[in-house]
Amino acid sequence: MLTLRKRTYDILEIKFQRKRGLSFIVNIALSVLIFLNTVAIILNTVPSIGNQFRRFFLDFELFSVSIFSIEYILRVWSSVEKAEYRHPFWGRIKFIFSPWGIIDFLAIFPFYFSFFRTDLGFVKILRLLRIFRLFRVSRYFHALRVIQNVLRDKKEELLLSVSFIIFLLLISSSLAFYIEQEAQPEAFSSIPASLWWGVNAMTTVGYGDMHPITPLGKVLGGLMAILGVSIFALPTGILASGFAEQIRGKRRSNEKVHCPICEHDFYLAESHKHK
Amino acid sequence: MLTLRKRTYDILEIKFQRKRGLSFIVNIALSVLIFLNTVAIILNTVPSIGNQFRRFFLDFELFSVSIFSIEYILRVWSSVEKAEYRHPFWGRIKFIFSPWGIIDFLAIFPFYFSFFRTDLGFVKILRLLRIFRLFRVSRYFHALRVIQNVLRDKKEELLLSVSFIIFLLLISSSLAFYIEQEAQPEAFSSIPASLWWGVNAMTTVGYGDMHPITPLGKVLGGLMAILGVSIFALPTGILASGFAEQIRGKRRSNEKVHCPICEHDFYLAESHKHK
Amino acid sequence: MLTLRKRTYDILEIKFQRKRGLSFIVNIALSVLIFLNTVAIILNTVPSIGNQFRRFFLDFELFSVSIFSIEYILRVWSSVEKAEYRHPFWGRIKFIFSPWGIIDFLAIFPFYFSFFRTDLGFVKILRLLRIFRLFRVSRYFHALRVIQNVLRDKKEELLLSVSFIIFLLLISSSLAFYIEQEAQPEAFSSIPASLWWGVNAMTTVGYGDMHPITPLGKVLGGLMAILGVSIFALPTGILASGFAEQIRGKRRSNEKVHCPICEHDFYLAESHKHK
Amino acid sequence: MLTLRKRTYDILEIKFQRKRGLSFIVNIALSVLIFLNTVAIILNTVPSIGNQFRRFFLDFELFSVSIFSIEYILRVWSSVEKAEYRHPFWGRIKFIFSPWGIIDFLAIFPFYFSFFRTDLGFVKILRLLRIFRLFRVSRYFHALRVIQNVLRDKKEELLLSVSFIIFLLLISSSLAFYIEQEAQPEAFSSIPASLWWGVNAMTTVGYGDMHPITPLGKVLGGLMAILGVSIFALPTGILASGFAEQIRGKRRSNEKVHCPICEHDFYLAESHKHK
Structure with a gap:
């Protein structure tokens, strides 16, 4: 009723x-x-x-x-x-x-x-x-749940990667400010202004409105671009292993068997389950 | 005949x-x-x-x-x-x-x-x-089939990632429009115009024809670049786990053995199969 | 006391x-x-x-x-x-x-x-x-330790990837110098100057302050961009497998059982452990 | 002697x-x-x-x-x-x-x-x-061998990914040429000229020397950037699974044991080997 x-x-x-x-x-x-x-x-x-x-x-x-x-x-x-x-x-x-x-x-x-x-x-x-x-x-669809689980499981590692990125960003933008300040006092006018360059260099956006022109600044910019690309590989690697884990976890649940001799559980061959 | x-x-x-x-x-x-x-x-x-x-x-x-x-x-x-x-x-x-x-x-x-x-x-x-x-x-080659299988298996997760990307794109481009409109009425003339900036910021293309110039717009642009790079890590992670799954699946099929005592199937050691 | x-x-x-x-x-x-x-x-x-x-x-x-x-x-x-x-x-x-x-x-x-x-x-x-x-x-948190372990385990492979990147960078920047020198004697004035273009092309930053204008230089620039993106996939792949390995290693430790017949250790089903 | x-x-x-x-x-x-x-x-x-x-x-x-x-x-x-x-x-x-x-x-x-x-x-x-x-x-170092093995094992999949990228590049650059030709006859003067834009859009370099200005061209450019980033996720995923496979392969070889009852080989627990 x-x-x-x-x-x-x-x-x-x-x-x-x-x-x-x-x-x-x-x-x-x-x-x-x-x-x-x-x-x-x-x-x-x-x-x-x-x-x-x-x-x-x-x-x-x-x-x-x-x-x-x-x-x-x-x-x-x-x-x-x-x-x-x-x-x-x-x-x-x-x-x-x-x-x-x-x-x-x-x-x-x-x-x-x-x-x-x-x-x-x-x-x-x-x-x-x-x-x-x-x-x-699609809240109840399988896909969203998988992504949610991965993000929840890997929350700590992902947050840590973001912290690394922010740390590297702060240090290198500050360095760039002190290096470029004299050559381009208008573009690199302060550390916050330099951060705008830094974030676009590290994420490889590179609008071209700001870029180092001194040799030392260019070395820093080059290192930063390589480091940036490499550090952004961290979250990708973390997510990849997270998705792999989800699949493996799903696959193995309820697929164990009990051995009557050694009294322990083992994983079952996958194809067995579908028989 | x-x-x-x-x-x-x-x-x-x-x-x-x-x-x-x-x-x-x-x-x-x-x-x-x-x-x-x-x-x-x-x-x-x-x-x-x-x-x-x-x-x-x-x-x-x-x-x-x-x-x-x-x-x-x-x-x-x-x-x-x-x-x-x-x-x-x-x-x-x-x-x-x-x-x-x-x-x-x-x-x-x-x-x-x-x-x-x-x-x-x-x-x-x-x-x-x-x-x-x-x-x-090369339709019958192994490689194409593997890629097709991965894309088919992960269709839902990949579509969902694309949806996230589009959602983030819409929200942030609209925000950028309202933030930058006053400072650059010609560049950020409408949300569709702002979307062109948004997609190039999030995919890190960054042509340089449009970019935020207000402090708030720059904060948004920086966040978007970092979020963009991170979100594009999702499909990579999904595909990586998809390929890993394909290989594991291929490897284990037909490699199970029957245990005469516990009456269950187990995975065989790989090298055994090639003997 | x-x-x-x-x-x-x-x-x-x-x-x-x-x-x-x-x-x-x-x-x-x-x-x-x-x-x-x-x-x-x-x-x-x-x-x-x-x-x-x-x-x-x-x-x-x-x-x-x-x-x-x-x-x-x-x-x-x-x-x-x-x-x-x-x-x-x-x-x-x-x-x-x-x-x-x-x-x-x-x-x-x-x-x-x-x-x-x-x-x-x-x-x-x-x-x-x-x-x-x-x-x-957060030194004692799980996440930092996982990332540290992955970086330590994969140190060799990651360094080798970086070496590949530097090698490719040197060769293609030198080539670009000899190709573009005549058309743009000011921009591509020397190999070090050319390296600044090279590193920003390979990491896809692309500020736009320097880019090839000759047909041959554009072919080189295009190949370099594709190779660059592909080579930067190496560290990502290495890190992804490193994280996966960490998880698997963690999961399996202390989960083995001894078989009283064949006198060997086997992996235990995961769910058994938590019973 | x-x-x-x-x-x-x-x-x-x-x-x-x-x-x-x-x-x-x-x-x-x-x-x-x-x-x-x-x-x-x-x-x-x-x-x-x-x-x-x-x-x-x-x-x-x-x-x-x-x-x-x-x-x-x-x-x-x-x-x-x-x-x-x-x-x-x-x-x-x-x-x-x-x-x-x-x-x-x-x-x-x-x-x-x-x-x-x-x-x-x-x-x-x-x-x-x-x-x-x-x-x-370092030819005899472990790391180089691992990378070589991965590249050799995954040669087919990687070549196919590159083919996809080239195919997408040709189609979209040709489309861009026909779309943008009228608005920018100098920049998009021919398909080869358009390819220079295409490769820099798809790899997200984006120098800014060429970019679509018509609404249709911008839609194409946006789609291409998203597709480009996503397609470049393929080789990363392939390499990630390749590295994972190498590790697993290495780990399991010589770690099998013979079961005296069912006369088959099984994988040994890892820690056993190092005892």
């Missing part, structure tokens, strides 16, 4: 299920609306398009925000159906301040806020965050 | 076989012609060469398209020899609309079409697609 | 322990001071900030160097508590000339040196080396 | 041995001479240095080429000591045309050739090829 609230919750909640019922249609429709909103926000900034279809974009914004507002209210109302947010009042508050609740709120808030202040083009960008919801559609 | 149609099919079909018969010669000749065509199309666009050898390039094009047309007709005619396209009429239609049938058609179609309309340099490029046929020569 | 020296040593020494005592507080305070010093040195180079807060930065430097000096003296005094530096005189000398001892000395030395000579902005950078100490806080 | 020829051969041949005898000294001396030659060739191209030390560089060149010539003659003379080149005449011819023989010849030939023609700065670069000999010193 499903109450209206339970039914609302079931429809709005994204589930990966075979039966393509109302919940499936509603979620696809919301995803399409999010996608169209993204396209509208992007195209609206192109002067030639934005001016010509001004009326249309305003109407579409009104429509989208109305739908998103209704969805947000229903989601807050029905959130108590989830065990996590069971409490009638505090559960809903908890949902509102959960990451998904905040993203959903940020998507509608700038619209209502714009009644008070006129120019708020910037906050429209918050609606783009809803694209992140599109990933939720 | 081979009919003419069956024999035509056997000659045109690419097979990896020891016996270097007529089929081998025909396929090598066609591959060489495809290669020369590619070279001719490329050189033809160089004004100094294109003008001087205009006559030669036209003759060569006429010759190539004639050969490709004969090959195409023979291929359609003999395609019914393949179990997949057995039906005399629908089988051939199916072949014509198969990827290889379309590529073969696109290679000859622009030539005939140019009798009606004069300037069609652009569609000549379609003939370049035939280079793809050169890969077929 | 702890002497004052032993207690000083225990407080200054970084240990990863549950009990958050005085040692924890002192080390956190020193880390914060190192971090603030880094920020101060960076901001001090920004003219607008550096001039306005000149007094504040001078006071902060005096304060930091005082603390670092006290720490350095206490560290030298108490270093003999460590087995490695046991000898009252030579142990301390050994500590002073150990890498950590030198880094700590370089952080305070420029300040005292500046009493004799006035302008020494450059040597201030030596204080930045103390950031390296921040890594020590 | 060692003949003079055998002794000469033993001294010149690079061997990895504990005993640091005459052979070791001679090889180190030759390596140092090769290294100094490289430095001299590079510095000689710097006008300010080249002119000032002209006399010194000429003398050093004379000296180096003399030593290299003596070494070359001795090497040809003693080459017959190696089983491979046993035949008194054809063995030596075979050695002269072996890769190492050719490199050694190319290092001295330009000097003698310059007596007939004056300006031959370009061929001096051939002497740089001798740097490659420095790798031989």
Whole structure:
């Protein structure tokens, strides 16, 4: 026996299920609306398009925000159906301040806020965050879980690699500042200015707006480029081993057998399992 | 007993076989012609060469398209020899609309079409697609199959990585637009214009035609470069584990043994197999 | 029974322990001071900030160097508590000339040196080396050890990859010099000048201040870019296998079982261990 | 009983041995001479240095080429000591045309050739090829063998990846030519000219001397950058799995045990081997 609230919750909640019922249609429709909103926000900034279809974009914004507002209210109302947010009042508050609740709120808030202040083009960008919801559609897919597991397992090593990169960046940008300062006082005016060069040298972006011109600065720049490329090999290596580990872990679980003689478990040959 | 149609099919079909018969010669000749065509199309666009050898390039094009047309007709005619396209009429239609049938058609179609309309340099490029046929020569080689298997096995993870990249690209390019718009209204004129900067910053191409100049924009640009390099480590890691998996899978198949006591299968030592 | 020296040593020494005592507080305070010093040195180079807060930065430097000096003296005094530096005189000398001892000395030395000579902005950078100490806080964490092990295990292969890169760099930069010299005598003025282009082409930085303009030079530049990207795949591959090896090594240790029949050890199924 | 020829051969041949005898000294001396030659060739191209030390560089060149010539003659003379080149005449011819023989010849030939023609700065670069000999010193080291094995094992996959890259490069550069030709007739003047942009876009070098300016061209350029970075992940993944395979292969060889019951071989636990 499903109450209206339970039914609302079931429809709005994204589930990966075979039966393509109302919940499936509603979620696809919301995803399409999010996608169209993204396209509208992007195209609206192109002067030639934005001016010509001004009326249309305003109407579409009104429509989208109305739908998103209704969805947000229903989601807050029905959130108590989830065990996590069971409490009638505090559960809903908890949902509102959960990451998904905040993203959903940020998507509608700038619209209502714009009644008070006129120019708020910037906050429209918050609606783009809803694209992140599109990933939720596949939340239950195998792939996302694998990537999440790898990132979680390797969090420490990845953070350490990033720390190495930042450390190297600070040292070499400071060095570059002292080396190049005299030859290019305008470009390398301070360490923060030098950091802009440093990050683009180490990640090999190399815009060309800043580059060392002194021999010593060029030696430093060359070493930095080689070191940069090599250090960015660290996260790649870490992720590669992380993915390999995931696969091996998955493969071996439930594939062990008990030896009646030595009383220990062994790995089973893979093909056996599928027989 | 081979009919003419069956024999035509056997000659045109690419097979990896020891016996270097007529089929081998025909396929090598066609591959060489495809290669020369590619070279001719490329050189033809160089004004100094294109003008001087205009006559030669036209003759060569006429010759190539004639050969490709004969090959195409023979291929359609003999395609019914393949179990997949057995039906005399629908089988051939199916072949014509198969990827290889379309590529073969696109290679000859622009030539005939140019009798009606004069300037069609652009569609000549379609003939370049035939280079793809050169890969077929090695279709049965081990290497291509390994790469195909890896890409198929990891399709989901790879698509998800690409989605992450696009998502990050959209968010950061939109942010860059709102941050840089005021300082450089011409360069960062709209989000689509900003996306051009974004994609070149994240893939570390960095042409230098557009780059942030405000402090906040530079912080964003730096973060984006680091994030970009790191996120592109994801597909590398996925592919690395995919290749490792392929090798392991290949290695272990048929190498299991049955234990007469515990009634289970185990992996065999590798060197044992080659004894 | 702890002497004052032993207690000083225990407080200054970084240990990863549950009990958050005085040692924890002192080390956190020193880390914060190192971090603030880094920020101060960076901001001090920004003219607008550096001039306005000149007094504040001078006071902060005096304060930091005082603390670092006290720490350095206490560290030298108490270093003999460590087995490695046991000898009252030579142990301390050994500590002073150990890498950590030198880094700590370089952080305070420029300040005292500046009493004799006035302008020494450059040597201030030596204080930045103390950031390296921040890594020590996590010296006992698993992640740093894994990365260290991988780098140590793969030292030979990584050095060889770097040698390949340098070799390719020398050959192709010299070639580029002889090819481009005539067309751009100013840009490609010598092989060292050409190396600056070479290293930025091979690491794909590509500032755009130098690039080949002759057809032959462009062919070389193109080949070099492809080879460069491919060769930098070597260290990534080496690191990836290194990390995978670490994990496998860790996983299997202590997981072997003895077979009472064949008298040999086998790997245990992973899940068994956690039972 | 060692003949003079055998002794000469033993001294010149690079061997990895504990005993640091005459052979070791001679090889180190030759390596140092090769290294100094490289430095001299590079510095000689710097006008300010080249002119000032002209006399010194000429003398050093004379000296180096003399030593290299003596070494070359001795090497040809003693080459017959190696089983491979046993035949008194054809063995030596075979050695002269072996890769190492050719490199050694190319290092001295330009000097003698310059007596007939004056300006031959370009061929001096051939002497740089001798740097490659420095790798031989470590020929017997484990690391070089591992890298060689990986490259040999993965040759097919790596070649196929390079083919994919070239195919993508041709198609997208041709497309870019037809798209950008009208807007930038000078930059994108022909497909070969467009290829220069293509290779620098795909390898993410991005000098900035050429880049698409039409909206369609920018979409193509963006896709190409993303595809380029992703495709270059293939060789990295292949190499990573190759290195992992090498390690596993090495680890498992000779580590199998025979089971007296099922009469099969199994892998031994690693730690057992080292007991």
